[in-house]
Amino acid sequence: MxxxxxxxxxxxxxxxxxxxxxxxxxxxxxxxxxxxxxxSGPINLTVGQAAGxxxxxxxxxxxxxASKTLGQPMPVVNKxxxxxxxxxxxVAGKPADGQELxxxxxxxxxxxxxxxxxxxxxxxxxxxxxxxxxxxxxVLVASTQSxxxxxxxxxxxxxxxxxxxxxxxxGSQLAxxxxxxxxxxxxxxxxxDSGKPALTAVLGNQVELATIQLGEAMPQIVAGKVxxxxxxxxxxxxxxxxTPTAKETGYDVPVAQYRAVAAPKGTPAEVKEKLLAAFQDxxxxxxxxxxxxxxxxxxxxxxxxxxVADWKGYAAKYKELVEKYDISLSGNK
Numbered sequence: 001m002x003x004x005x006x007x008x009x010x011x012x013x014x015x016x017x018x019x020x021x022x023x024x025x026x027x028x029x030x031x032x033x034x035x036x037x038x039x040s041g042p043i044n045l046t047v048g049q050a051a052g053x054x055x056x057x058x059x060x061x062x063x064x065x066a067s068k069t070l071g072q073p074m075p076v077v078n079k080x081x082x083x084x085x086x087x088x089x090x091v092a093g094k095p096a097d098g099q100e101l102x103x104x105x106x107x108x109x110x111x112x113x114x115x116x117x118x119x120x121x122x123x124x125x126x127x128x129x130x131x132x133x134x135x136x137x138x139v140l141v142a143s144t145q146s147x148x149x150x151x152x153x154x155x156x157x158x159x160x161x162x163x164x165x166x167x168x169x170x171g172s173q174l175a176x177x178x179x180x181x182x183x184x185x186x187x188x189x190x191x192x193d194s195g196k197p198a199l200t201a202v203l204g205n206q207v208e209l210a211t212i213q214l215g216e217a218m219p220q221i222v223a224g225k226v227x228x229x230x231x232x233x234x235x236x237x238x239x240x241x242x243t244p245t246a247k248e249t250g251y252d253v254p255v256a257q258y259r260a261v262a263a264p265k266g267t268p269a270e271v272k273e274k275l276l277a278a279f280q281d282x283x284x285x286x287x288x289x290x291x292x293x294x295x296x297x298x299x300x301x302x303x304x305x306x307x308v309a310d311w312k313g314y315a316a317k318y319k320e321l322v323e324k325y326d327i328s329l330s331g332n333k
Contacts, residue, residue, distance in 0.1 A: 035268040038098050039072045045261070046077045046091050046102045048084025053166075053194035054136055054213040054295065055084075058259055059103040061291040062133065065282030070274065080193040083167040084108045085122055092126050096264040098271035102127070105170075106258035110315040112169030114322050115329035124311050127262040129304035130272055131279050134297040136213045136257040137233045138175050139240065141199070141226040146208035151229045151249055154185060154209065161187040164198040164210035169329055172198070174318060175232045175246075175255040176211040181325045182251045202226050213257060214239065215295035232256065239296045255318075258300060260307045272304075 045063050049055040056078060063074035079087040084105055094100040104127070113121035142148040154161060163180075166172040168191045180187050187209075192198040195212035202210045203225055214237060220226045221240070228243045232255050236245055246253040261279065263272065282288050283301045292299055302310070322329065 035097070035271045038268075038271045038274060039070050040097075041099065042072055043067075043070065043074045043098065044077050044100050045074050046079055046087045046100070048079055048081065048087030048102070048108070049105075049166075049194040050080045050196055051078045053196045054216050054257075054297075055103055055105055055194065055259060057215075057291075057295060058133060058297070061288055062103070062261065062279065062282055065285050065288050066275075066278040069278035069281045082120075083112050083169050085112065085116075085120065088122055088127070091262075092122075092264055094264050096128075096266040096268070098263055098267055098275060100264065101130070101275070102262050104129070104260045104262050106260070106311050106314060107169065107171040107174075109311050110318055111171055111174050111329070113315070114319060115169035115173075124308050126265060128265055128267045128272060129260050129262045129307045130275050131261055131304060132300050132302040132307040132310075133259045133261065134292060135300045136215065136259070136297055137231055137237055138172060138211050138255060138257065139214045139217050139221075139231045139237075139243070140176070140179070140209060140211050140229045140246075141202055141217050141221065142229055143202050143205045143208050144225065144227060145205040148208065148229060149227060151183070151244075151246075154229065155183045157185070159186070161185060161209060162190060162207045163187050164190045164192055164201045164207040166195050166198055166212060167191050167193055171255045171257045172211040173329055174322070175253050176209075177327055177329065178253045178255070178321060178325060179232075179246055179251050181327055182253070199226070215297060218296060237296070258307075258311070258314075260304070262304075276304075 045059050047056050047059045059076045063076055067074040088102050091100050091102040108122055109124045148154050163176055165176055190207050195216040198210040198212050199216055201207045221228050228240055230244050230246050230249055231237050231240060232246050232253050
C-alpha cells in the first residue's frame with residue numbers, strides 16, 4: 001500500500017514556510033496597534049479544505065453567528081491543499097490583529113506530522129487557539145457497485161481494494177490505513193482534498209471505499225447510494241444504530257476529527273476575548289445548535305488551552321498507533 005504526497009504539495013508547503021518566516025516578525029506589533037478598535041473591518045476565516053465539506057460548512061455556520069456579535073462580516077475563504085497546511089501557514093504569517101483567522105482540523109496537528117517532514121509539519125503552538133468547536137465521527141462507506149455489504153466482505157475479498165481518503169496525513173487516512181493493516185487487506189489509497197470529492201468518487205465507483213465524516217456521508221447513505229460498513233467511534237453512533245463500530249468488528253481504530261478556530265500567534269488578549277465571546281454567543285444560538293444536530297456533530301466547545309492539551313495527547317496516541325503497526329502515512333514503507 002503506497003501513500004505519496006504530490007510534488008506540488010511539498011513545494012506548496014515549502015513556499016508557505018518561507019512566507020511565514022518573512023512575515024511572522026511583524027505579528028505582535030501590528031496586533032497591538034489595532035486592538036482598541038477591533039474589529040476594524042471584515043474578519044477573514046480561512047478554511048484549508050474545499051467548499052461544501054464538513055470543515056467548510058462548520059466555518060460558515062460559525063462565521064454567520066459570530067459576525068452578528070462582532071458587527072463585521074466574516075467571509076469564509078477556501079484555500080484547499082495539503083490537509084489545510086498551506087492555508088494555516090499563510091494565516092499564521094498574517095498580522096496578529098484578529099482580522100485573519102483559520103478553521104483548524106485536529107488531524108493537521110495530530111496526524112499530518114506523521115506523514116510529512118518536520119519542516120512541513122504544523123504545531124498547535126504555532127497559533128493562538130481561540131476555542132474548540134466539535135467532534136466529527138468517521139464512517140467507512142462502500143460503492144453500491146463494489147459488492148461490499150459488510151467489512152467482512154472487504155476482509156475476505158482476496159484482492160487489492162481501492163479506497164479514497166480526505167487527504168495525506170488526515171484522520172481519514174489514519175483510520176483507513178490502520179484498519180487495513182489490522183485486517184490484512186491490500187489496498188490502494190487515493191487521497192482527495194476533502195470529504196466531498198472523496199464521496200463523489202465513491203458515488204461514481206472511481207474508488208470502492210472511502211472513510212469520511214458522517215455528516216457528509218449521511219444524505220447519500222439515507223438515499224441508498226452508498227453503503228455504511230462501520231464507524232470509527234468508540235460506541236455505535238446514534239444516527240447509524242445498525243452500523244457496527246470498527247472495535248466491535250474486531251479492530252482497534254479509535255480515530256475521530258476535531259475542529260477549532262485559531263488566530264496568528266501573538267494576537268492581543270483583548271482581541272481574543274472579543275472573538276471568544278462572539279463564538280460563545282454563536283454556540284448558544286438555536287441556529288448553531290440545529291446546525292450541529294443536522295450535521296451529526298458532537299459539540300466540543302472547550303477553551304483554547306484545553307484544545308492544546310487534548311490535541312497534544314491525541315498526537316502522542318496516534319504516533320504510538322502508527323509505530324505499533326509499522327505504518328507510514330507518507331508511503332515510505
